[in-house]
Amino acid sequence: MKTLILKRLCFVLPQLVLVAAVVFVLLRILPVDPVDRIAGQFATPELRAQVEEELGLDRSLGTQLGSYLAGIFQGDFGTSWLTSDPVREEMVERFPLTLQLITLAFFVALAIAIPLGRASAAREGSRVDKAAQSYSLFAGAQPDFWWGLMFLFLFFFKAGILPAPLGVLTPGRQAPDEITHFILLDALIRGQLGVFVDALRHLALPVITLAFVLTGPFTKMTRQSVLSVSKSEYMLYADATGLSERAMKRSLLRNGLAPVLTLAAIFFGFLLGGAALIETVFTLNGLGLYAVQRMLVVDFPAVQGVVVWMTAFALLMYLIMDLLYAALDPRVRYSE
Amino acid sequence: MLLEVKDLSIEYGSVGAPNHGVCAVSFSISEGEIVGIVGESGSGKSSAMLAVLGLTREGGRIVNGSVRFEGQELLGLTREEWRAFRGSSIGLVTQSPRAALNPVRRVGEQIAEVYRSHRKATKAQARERALELLRLVGINDPERRHDAYPHELSGGMAQRILIAIALSCTPKLLIADEPTSGLDATVQAQVLDDLRRVTREVGSSLALVTHDLGIVANYCDRVYVMESGEIVEESDVESFFARPAHPASLALLSKQQDSQDEALRLRGAPLDRIVLPSGCFLHPRCPFADQASGCMTEHPPLYDIGAGHRSRCHRHQTVRDALPSRYASA
Numbered sequence: 001m002k003t004l005i006l007k008r009l010c011f012v013l014p015q016l017v018l019v020a021a022v023v024f025v026l027l028r029i030l031p032v033d034p035v036d037r038i039a040g041q042f043a044t045p046e047l048r049a050q051v052e053e054e055l056g057l058d059r060s061l062g063t064q065l066g067s068y069l070a071g072i073f074q075g076d077f078g079t080s081w082l083t084s085d086p087v088r089e090e091m092v093e094r095f096p097l098t099l100q101l102i103t104l105a106f107f108v109a110l111a112i113a114i115p116l117g118r119a120s121a122a123r124e125g126s127r128v129d130k131a132a133q134s135y136s137l138f139a140g141a142q143p144d145f146w147w148g149l150m151f152l153f154l155f156f157f158k159a160g161i162l163p164a165p166l167g168v169l170t171p172g173r174q175a176p177d178e179i180t181h182f183i184l185l186d187a188l189i190r191g192q193l194g195v196f197v198d199a200l201r202h203l204a205l206p207v208i209t210l211a212f213v214l215t216g217p218f219t220k221m222t223r224q225s226v227l228s229v230s231k232s233e234y235m236l237y238a239d240a241t242g243l244s245e246r247a248m249k250r251s252l253l254r255n256g257l258a259p260v261l262t263l264a265a266i267f268f269g270f271l272l273g274g275a276a277l278i279e280t281v282f283t284l285n286g287l288g289l290y291a292v293q294r295m296l297v298v299d300f301p302a303v304q305g306v307v308v309w310m311t312a313f314a315l316l317m318y319l320i321m322d323l324l325y326a327a328l329d330p331r332v333r334y335s336e
Numbered sequence: 337m338l339l340e341v342k343d344l345s346i347e348y349g350s351v352g353a354p355n356h357g358v359c360a361v362s363f364s365i366s367e368g369e370i371v372g373i374v375g376e377s378g379s380g381k382s383s384a385m386l387a388v389l390g391l392t393r394e395g396g397r398i399v400n401g402s403v404r405f406e407g408q409e410l411l412g413l414t415r416e417e418w419r420a421f422r423g424s425s426i427g428l429v430t431q432s433p434r435a436a437l438n439p440v441r442r443v444g445e446q447i448a449e450v451y452r453s454h455r456k457a458t459k460a461q462a463r464e465r466a467l468e469l470l471r472l473v474g475i476n477d478p479e480r481r482h483d484a485y486p487h488e489l490s491g492g493m494a495q496r497i498l499i500a501i502a503l504s505c506t507p508k509l510l511i512a513d514e515p516t517s518g519l520d521a522t523v524q525a526q527v528l529d530d531l532r533r534v535t536r537e538v539g540s541s542l543a544l545v546t547h548d549l550g551i552v553a554n555y556c557d558r559v560y561v562m563e564s565g566e567i568v569e570e571s572d573v574e575s576f577f578a579r580p581a582h583p584a585s586l587a588l589l590s591k592q593q594d595s596q597d598e599a600l601r602l603r604g605a606p607l608d609r610i611v612l613p614s615g616c617f618l619h620p621r622c623p624f625a626d627q628a629s630g631c632m633t634e635h636p637p638l639y640d641i642g643a644g645h646r647s648r649c650h651r652h653q654t655v656r657d658a659l660p661s662r663y664a665s666a
Contacts, residue, residue: 231394232435233430233432233435233436234435234436234437234438234439236391236436237428237430237436237437237498238438239391239422240386240389240391240422240423240428240430241422241423241427241428241450241453241501241502242418242419242420242421242422242423242424242450242453242454243419243423243449243450243453244419244449244452244453245419247449247453251438251441254440255438255439255440258440328440329439329440330439330440330485330487331439331440331485331487
């Protein structure tokens with residue numbers, strides 16, 4: 001197990017450096033001139049030169065990349081060109097909201113998809129199965145931001161049971177003093193139940209939106225996997241040995257879920273990207289919205305920071321899921 | 337009689353136009369006996385034996401017949417009654433042992449789990465029982481093998497694990513479905529020797545499903561030959577090998593001995609049994625088929641040709657004489 005972790009970590013580092021380098025170069029070959037944006041169209045050549053020097057754009061691309069990568073290794077993601085604040089601080093401030101959003105969505109989706117997938121696998125071709133199948137197709141066929149708008153229309157505009165899509169707290173309500181940066185946790189720790197409920201109500205629609213779209217593929221994956229296990233030689237043999245119902249169910253779940261978990265980890269990576277649109281629709285000040293806003297004002301360090309950060313996070317998730325898979329399936333452990 | 341199967345029929349596929357997997361098969365096994373069920377692949381022998389446990393492959397259903405075990409009718413048992421019966425009264429060993437074992441569980445645990453499904457035992461007792469069984473089926477170093485995963489075992493070792501699972505509750509009958517088809521010849525003999533030894537030690541009967549007549553000759557007391565979903569010949573082993581009385585048996589025998597004698601072979605592969613041929617099911621492929629004997633028009637009954645030897649062939653006399661004496665010594 002230890003060698004597996006070490007091996008995987010050896011891959012993670014070069015992957016991160018590569019992603020950082022590619023994003024860095026791609027941004028710089030975009031046909032936009034950041035100096036134009038920052039110094040203004042009518043700036044004097046002297047002012048332009050000064051801005052160029054401040055941003056470090058007067059140096060060669062290689063030197064810029066080198067110092068950027070060196071910075072990342074020390075946890076320094078550079079300074080925002082828009083606010084002059086360290087990008088790292090800005091991300092640390094916003095990431096917890098995104099993480100809460102996608103984690104909640106992820107687990108809500110799993111909590112629905114696993115029982116649903118099992119039920120539809122247990123009765124293949126039944127009404128439950130057909131309903132689950134058409135739902136999977138239907139939910140995945142429209143983009144998540146469109147579902148977000150539909151849910152807003154229904155639950156906020158028509159039914160009025162959930163709040164307007166304006167941030168994570170009702171305007172005027174004070175956020176709890178930060179401990180973990182996770183607003184739900186902080187509210188609970190501080191005992192501010194009102195804040196907790198308010199944040200939960202604001203997060204409800206974005207979470208439902210993401211979970212709604214995600215449950216489709218998760219259900220399909222679970223159904224497929226459980227189905228193939230239930231038709232396997234070893235389940236037939238277990239049945240022929242009169243293995244107890246409880247033991248049969250346990251095998252079905254354990255053997256069926258292992259592949260679902262690894263696939264789900266890949267979706268966790270996708271969710272990070274999907275969060276950008278959902279946060280925009282619901283005006284949640286998370287990392288996704290941050291990336292979208294900063295891209296529009298050519299704040300390269302911020303955009304680079306978000307990409308590297310999210311890549312690192314996605315790779316970490318893959319690693320965790322792989323380890324979980326290895327724990328569930330001994331064949332993986334030995335082939336590595 | 338330990339096991340008595342009467343007129344068992346199994347169909348596959350659609351109800352409207354079913355594939356007749358097994359057609360009105362009857363056979364019996366008495367206590368302590370080793371019975372061979374032989375036939376080419378697709379003859380229905382595995383389906384018939386699986387049905388004794390109330391199981392069918394996907395899309396199969398038992399449509400008719402009776403299966404009596406120690407006098408008790410099995411078809412019609414509830415799910416829970418079947419679950420209690422399988423494994424404790426009849427043990428099963430299948431042909432691909434590594435596929436039959438759960439790939440993510442230790443083999444010792446899998447033995448213990450089956451034992452605990454049928455007997456009241458603590459985890460420690462079940463583990464003891466698993467180790468005892470591993471020793472019984474001839475596995476060296478049972479403590480270490482107990483903790484192995486199926487993919488770490490050789491085919492012969494995995495087959496012994498299945499035998500251990502099948503014997504965990506000392507069943508009265510063991511069904512071994514092609515138990516050695518994936519193994520090389522030396523391991524084959526070892527596994528079969530062990531299988532015979534352990535069934536004798538625990539005093540159970542053994543139903544040995546195979547396509548290999550050599551195994552039947554060496555290990556069995558009696559033999560049933562299946563073809564086209566039917567039992568076409570039954571006999572004690574001596575009488576069978578002295579003078580086999582059905583073309584399907586001759587075909588198996590000549591295949592076994594790599595004979596080039598086309599006159600003894602069946603033509604082509606087994607047919608789909610969606611529309612059963614008139615007359616003898618085998619006549620389109622049979623070198624002995626003959627209009628005058630009614631092979632094309634009249635379905636043959638099981639003719640009694642003396643001393644419990646029966647053959648479902650109108651021309652069994654001709655067939656018995658067809659075999660050159662050099663084969664008969666098999």
